[in-house]
Amino acid sequence: MSSVENPMPAMGKGTLILACFVLAFTNFMVVLDTTIANVSVAHIAGGLGISSSEGTWVITSYAVAEAICVPLTGWLARRFGTVRVFAFGMAGFGVFSLLCGMAWSLGSLVAFRIGQGLCGGPLMPISQTLLLRIFPKEKHAQATGIWAMTTIVAPILGPILGGTISDNWGWHWIFFINIPIAAICATGAVILLRNAETKVEKAPIDTIGLMLLVLWVGSLQLMLDLGREHDWFGSDFIVSLAIIAAVGFSFFTVWELFDKDPAVNLKxxxxxxxxxxxxxxxxxxxxxxxxxxxxxxxxxxxxxxxxxxxxxxxxxxxxxxxxxxxxxxxxxxxxxxxxxxxxxxxxxxxxxxxxxxxxxxxxxxxxxxxxxxxxxxxxxxxxxxxxxxxxxxxxxxxxxxxxxxxxxxxxxxxxxxxxxxxxxxxxxxxxxxxxxxxxxxxxxxxxxxxxxxxxxxxxxxxxxxxxxxxxxxxxxxxxxxxxxxxxxxxxxxxxxxxxxxxxxxxxxxxx
Missing domain, CATH: 1.20.1250.20 (MFS general substrate transporter like domains)
Structure with a gap:
């Protein structure tokens, strides 16, 4: 992810440690949410009165939304500033976590998980970018090591935390636990990282490419998630989704190969x-x-x-x-x-x-x-x-x-x-x-x-x-x-x- 940077003044040791904690914990939380629901599908399915296969949509919807938002990360950072995107992303992640815990149906939970994924998608690369920005160059290896350890440890603790919380408190709390963490990290970013903000520029955005990306990825995932319930290609609805996904992917590929500033650089x-x-x-x-x-x-x-x-x-x-x-x-x-x-x-x-x-x-x-x-x-x-x-x-x-x-x-x-x-x-x-x-x-x-x-x-x-x-x-x-x-x-x-x-x-x- 590239952005135009302001000169970065040196941080005090205490401030640097706190900022490092905020960034590392943010990355930990976002990665944790990719696996924390894996063992909670049965609880979610029982609580919402749905099948376990439908319950897996909670996992896939988050992953798809996160994937779609990855190409936007660089543009968002250049257009609004790295720290601002980080802080708003954390705040949004916390809000959608609250809404996920309050979900009353499968549709509402999937919609809120999509929002959670869209807000969380940029946080992983931006947290790494900011860690490298606030640490002196000679300590970049240490900073990357800290970031990498949170990426490795979070998937280990995800199933354990998800299972323990679901059994003892209820599945809603696998989302509620994000709220205080998101609030602390968003506030900490505003206070501790304001001097690490990058310059803002009017960067171009590949609007058509992004629309085509959302179209074909969304259609493909809907086809895969709903296919079993609709008898696959025996359903006109599933056939329509397959056609939209195929045509959308074709147009997306051609557009991205020839666009001057593609959302996804297929070259x-x-x-x-x-x-x-x-x-x-x-x-x-x-x-x-x-x-x-x-x-x-x-x-x-x-x-x-x-x-x-x-x-x-x-x-x-x-x-x-x-x-x-x-x-x-x-x-x-x-x-x-x-x-x-x-x-x-x-x-x-x-x-x-x-x-x-x-x-x-x-x-x-x-x-x-x-x-x-x-x-x-x-x-x-x-x-x-x-x-x-x-x-x-x-x-x-x-x-x-x-x-x-x-x-x-x-x-x-x-x-x-x-x-x-x-x-x-x-x-x-x-x-x-x-x-x-x-x-x-x-x-x-x-x-x-x-x-x-x-x-x-x-x-x-x-x-x-x-x-x-x-x-x-x-x-x-x-x-x-x-x-x-x-x-x-x-x-x-x-x-x-x-x-x-x-x-x-x-x-x-x-x-």
């Missing part, structure tokens, strides 16, 4: 290394993020886990990631990035296969949590070197644009893959249940045994039905992770089509 795709790296990122990250949504739903709907314990089980992948991050940083200076990326993605695929063979409807906590822990060790091998591989392939003056495109597509891939993954999972469970019901052996004897122990005929049928449901969902979960392993293997393979980076990537972009 960076002329670099083979960047294109290959982004394709690997989209498929690998999307598959990974979708698993973070499917796993807690399976634990709660079929294995009887509370949201709290589902959060504990899913959060283990972040523990090993934090431990391995410094190791990967050192290895990145000694080994070909393609080796590290390919190894990291294959590691994710391997843990997907572990789940296929280990996880059953009778699995205990550590059987479920251990693959998460193992998976986390491979995550830094995937994320950090892949960013270097992608951004190192473009010209240095295009790195900022390329980083914005990467962030947009990474966030979008999570939303799209979540919609596809949950649909495949629900449909797979239903199909498998029908197959199991057709070949079920010993059901009569089981019912007789239950009736002999005092169960009524109806209660016996419900017990057998629940057993079949549990097995069907477990098999569907295994199928999802088999597919995930295939996607990871393909993503790891195409990385080798990218050349080695032409230049080093600055720490600010590498994260």
């Amino acid at each position: 960076v795709f002329r670099y083979r290394g960047f294109t290959v790296s982004v394709i690997a990122l989209v498929f690998a990250y999307g598959t990974f993020f979708a698993s973070l949504v499917v796993i807690p739903q399976w634990l709660q709907s079929s294995l009887g886990y509370t949201a709290t314990w589902a959060g504990y089980a899913t959060a283990f992948n972040g523990v090993a990631a934090v431990m391995m991050a410094p190791v990967v940083a050192k290895l990145s200076t000694r080994f070909d990035e393609r080796i590290l990326v390919s190894f990291g993605i294959l590691w994710l695929g391997g843990t997907s296969l572990i789940r296929v063979f280990w996880w059953t409807s009778d699995s205990d906590f550590w059987t479920l949590a251990l693959p998460q822990l193992i998976q986390g060790a491979g995550m830094p091998f995937f994320f950090v070197p892949l960013t270097t591989l992608a951004l190192g392939a473009v010209r240095e003056d295009e790195v900022a644009s390329a980083a914005g495109v990467m962030n947009f597509l990474r966030t979008m891939s999570g939303a799209v893959a979540t919609a596809i993954g949950t649909t495949l999972w629900y449909d797979g469970a239903q199909g498998t249940r029908a197959e199991l019901s057709g070949v079920l052996n010993g059901a009569g004897a089981t019912m007789q045994s239950l009736e002999a122990h005092g169960y009524t005929v109806e209660q016996s049928r419900q017990v057998v039905s629940q057993l079949v449901d549990g097995q069907a969902t477990a098999l569907a979960t295994g199928s999802i992770f088999t597919l995930a392993a295939i996607v990871f293997a393909a993503a790891a393979s195409i990385v080798w089509l990218a050349p080695r980076p032409k230049h080093a990537v600055a720490a600010g972009h590498a994260h």
Whole structure:
């Protein structure tokens, strides 16, 4: 993100520490909200009287809104000033968090989550920009390290906090807890960072490009979210959304390639290394993020886990990631990035296969949590070197644009893959249940045994039905992770089509 800067006077040590806390905590909160609702879907669905598949819209709507707002970040900072955008973004995030907690229906909650994502989208890159602005150049590595740690730790704590809060206070409070933090950080920014404000200029904005972006992205996500409920392409409404998405994407692509100041600089795709790296990122990250949504739903709907314990089980992948991050940083200076990326993605695929063979409807906590822990060790091998591989392939003056495109597509891939993954999972469970019901052996004897122990005929049928449901969902979960392993293997393979980076990537972009 670029902006015209005013000279930056040196800050006192105490002021610098407080400003650093405000910026780091802001980034932490925005990233936290990408995962805090993952384990709360069952609570939200129950509270609003909707299905769990509809409950996932709370996750995808936030991600899509955040992705759409990323291309606007640079223009907003130049047009209104970096600190002003940060402060208004934080205030808006707090207001929409309040409204999310007060939501009375699925429509209202999704609308408020979109507002939350639009306000939160610019905060992540701007918080990093301001950290680098207020710290002396010789301490930029430390500032980037602080920012990166909040980015890594927040997804770990998200499921734990989301589960604990939902079980003990209610799902509304996963949004209410943002309000005091947003108020403190917005106020702190105005007071502590006013000397870090950047100059304002009348920067051009690609209005048509942004409108086309919203049109095709919104239509695509609506199609994916609503397709299951409307019988997919058997519905004229879904077909219309698909056509709008395809036509909108086509016009968007042509417009952005020829516009003088594009909202999304698609010209960076002329670099083979960047294109290959982004394709690997989209498929690998999307598959990974979708698993973070499917796993807690399976634990709660079929294995009887509370949201709290589902959060504990899913959060283990972040523990090993934090431990391995410094190791990967050192290895990145000694080994070909393609080796590290390919190894990291294959590691994710391997843990997907572990789940296929280990996880059953009778699995205990550590059987479920251990693959998460193992998976986390491979995550830094995937994320950090892949960013270097992608951004190192473009010209240095295009790195900022390329980083914005990467962030947009990474966030979008999570939303799209979540919609596809949950649909495949629900449909797979239903199909498998029908197959199991057709070949079920010993059901009569089981019912007789239950009736002999005092169960009524109806209660016996419900017990057998629940057993079949549990097995069907477990098999569907295994199928999802088999597919995930295939996607990871393909993503790891195409990385080798990218050349080695032409230049080093600055720490600010590498994260």
